[in-house]
Amino acid sequence: MKKTNIRLLATFAMLATAVLPGWADLIVETDFQRKMPVAFSGYAGTSSLTNFPALVKFDTSIDGFSYDLFAEGGVNLRFADAAGNLLAYEIDTWNTSGTSLIWVKIPELAATTQITAYWGSDSTQHAASQTDGSVWGAATYAGVWHLNEAGTTSADATANNLDGSNGSTTYVAAGKLGAARQISNGAKQDKDGLGIVVPNYNSLGLGNSFTVSTWLKYKTGQTPGYDRIIGRKTAYNDSNGWEITLRDGSTTLLDHRGANGDSQQSTVFGNVADGNWQFLTVVYDGTTSRAYLNGTLKSTKNIVAAATDNNKTLVLGNNQAKVETSFKGSLDEMRLRDAVSSADWIKAEYDSVANAAFAAYGTIETIVADLPALGVSTVADVDFHSADLTYTVTRLGTSNPDILIAYGTSAEDLAQTNLVAAGVSATGTYEHTLAGLLCSTTYYARHLATNASGAAQSGVFSFTTPGDPALGTASITATGTTLDITGSLTDIGVSNATVELWFGTDAETLSVIETWPDLSAPQAFSKTLSSQPFGTYYCRFRAVNVCNGATNEVWTTIASDTIFGTCTW
Structure with a gap:
């Protein structure tokens, strides 16, 4: 029987919109129709400037530049650094009849820094940085x-x-x-x-x-x-x-x-x-x-x-x-x-506005849709050692793409790669099973589509395989000098579980007084202790199974009751 992680849907929904370091903030070139490099070769400082807001100017004096592919207000404009990481920017002035002014947060500004402007996508909204102040906050x-x-x-x-x-x-x-x-x-x-x-x-x-x-x-x-x-x-x-x-x-x-x-x-x-x-x-x-x-x-x-x-x-x-x-x-x-701005920072603020050579605009390139393209990947179901995943091919490109899955236990290191399907010949949504997983482990993954022209990738998503057993609430009830202790195993997890009853008069030093081995679930268990002296007694249950060759354990919270008293747990 499949064991779907109850927390999976919330986790995936969060990751679908969150920015995962090094992955979800990457530019997807094939979403755009044009790109243009912008180099800051006019920066004359001797130190690199961190999170510097540089001015980028768009107008028809740039060879081959046109506003034709921009949506109203420039909402389909984006910037990325040399590694493809999306950059925060703010449009100061948008003027399709003249010069548009955009402030772009440059992670490290030096004379060798180059970024790329992209436009012509289907986006109908500005990036969050247009209004959230992130262009300016990192520079204090x-x-x-x-x-x-x-x-x-x-x-x-x-x-x-x-x-x-x-x-x-x-x-x-x-x-x-x-x-x-x-x-x-x-x-x-x-x-x-x-x-x-x-x-x-x-x-x-x-x-x-x-x-x-x-x-x-x-x-x-x-x-x-x-x-x-x-x-x-x-x-x-x-x-x-x-x-x-x-x-x-x-x-x-x-x-x-x-x-x-x-x-x-x-x-x-x-x-x-x-x-x-x-x-x-x-x-x-x-x-x-x-x-x-x-x-x-x-x-x-x-x-x-x-x-x-x-x-x-x-x-x-x-x-x-x-x-x-x-x-x-x-x-x-x-x-x-x-902050106490340095001389380099102040000169760069001036040059960014007044020196036409501060930013150099390169050749505008047309982004040809030769590459395949992927939509959002989803998680259909998760078992102890496998997960059913879906991917969506939205464009084949110039040749039928192969689909791969890259995954690992860190969003920054998706080191394992499996071939999912070779030569997909039609756009659409497909499902496959990723097997050989460890139980009780969180995985990060993304799909890749490759053809003769290159590769495209989905966003990173995550899921967690189940494995731990689950216990119900522990109960201890004093009647006269008799204690009745009850509990339940509600899920065995990846394998049959052993349940232990821990008991004593000091909550910090409980010891095992009963063991129920190799239990399936659901199952209830109880223990009756007669002729107990006056005092307060404490108990809790521990369930143990084996996952990935190691012991997994879960505990109930401590319950207590007092002979001749009232339960206080």
Whole structure:
């Protein structure tokens, strides 16, 4: 009789959608119609950058590129690394009449890194990374504001949900990266109450070490006042918080303050009001603040009082209460990172946007449907030493494929491979039996289809073979000075089981007082003990069988009762 694992259906359902390391996150090339390599040969750093969000740009300047095979909104776009592992990405701007902007999380960025973009599948949904913040979380960004929304909210792209309220700031269609927000177009020193208000982020615990960056474009030809770029201070001389501002009467100076009023004034800009977009980064590390412009270090200043969390809102383009001089110009791609960004990281953030040679786009290839294709594999039934499995052939390819099963006891090591069927000649769903399995063992498996053009594979699934015996509940009842002990064997498992009764007056030191060997199931058993002295007695049952040449055992929970007392188990 087959012994179907009751937990199997739930396990398989979970694995059908879960990401199993090294397997379920692989790209299936034959699901797509086009692919294109993207190399980051323009990265100039000396260190590799872990989980770096690199910008990928799509437009018709790429040789052979067209939006024709993309579904609406780019939902059928995916990226994979050189090993075929799917990569997290977020579409910032999708513009089929111009340039589309996509941030892709690169596990290790170096000048030799290459990824591949795939599109033209039947997918009708974005990957989860489009909305779950996973592009940014691994790199410890606390907040990322693309500032490209036309509405009243500037959404935070991270999972921290630090969405900003735009107030009366203005949507600008032509930012540095798609759209942007103009904070103010007022005169010097105007305190017009404009700014983007972000909720208090104290729960993130950034402390005094973090990095702030933004693209900014100041009002052309206007001399700044004390324009606030970003801050958490109500006033410049508050004894808490931090802020970054321009300097009154200067187009070259920047103030970056910690938790006091002392100005850390430094020359950063050539001319902030020259009408160009410029990339500003300020790094706080607890004792110093460093200012970078367009990826180049411009200033290092000692901080008299380190930046602090202060239970106040964060405001882009003004001070915390929006009562100081607002920023006269536009901001784009504002980021707050819970890390001290390295010089290589900061330069790569700048180059990824501003250096056209940072990402090199290779030849677009058509993916020909010569390969076979497989659908979802399922588990029909499981016995002690075998499992009935199904596979679905959805495409034969250029020649009839052979079907194989790869399996093992680890999802990362499917070392055993068996031929299932040779030269399958029709699409459809087929069943086969995988034999020679160990009892009481969890297996991981996937089907492979191979023909003259190559191989395709199903997703990884799992099942567990039965083997252990099963016991009912132990019971001990005191009547006068007599103890009646009962139990039951509900399933023998892989072979007939031996049941032992363990008994005593100390739950920690029970000993065997009765054995029932070679039992089949179901079967009840009992033991009566007469003329027992006053006291509390404990018992439990142990069932033993042999699986894979080794002893399998299961125990009941301990039951107890007291002579002249009431059962307490």
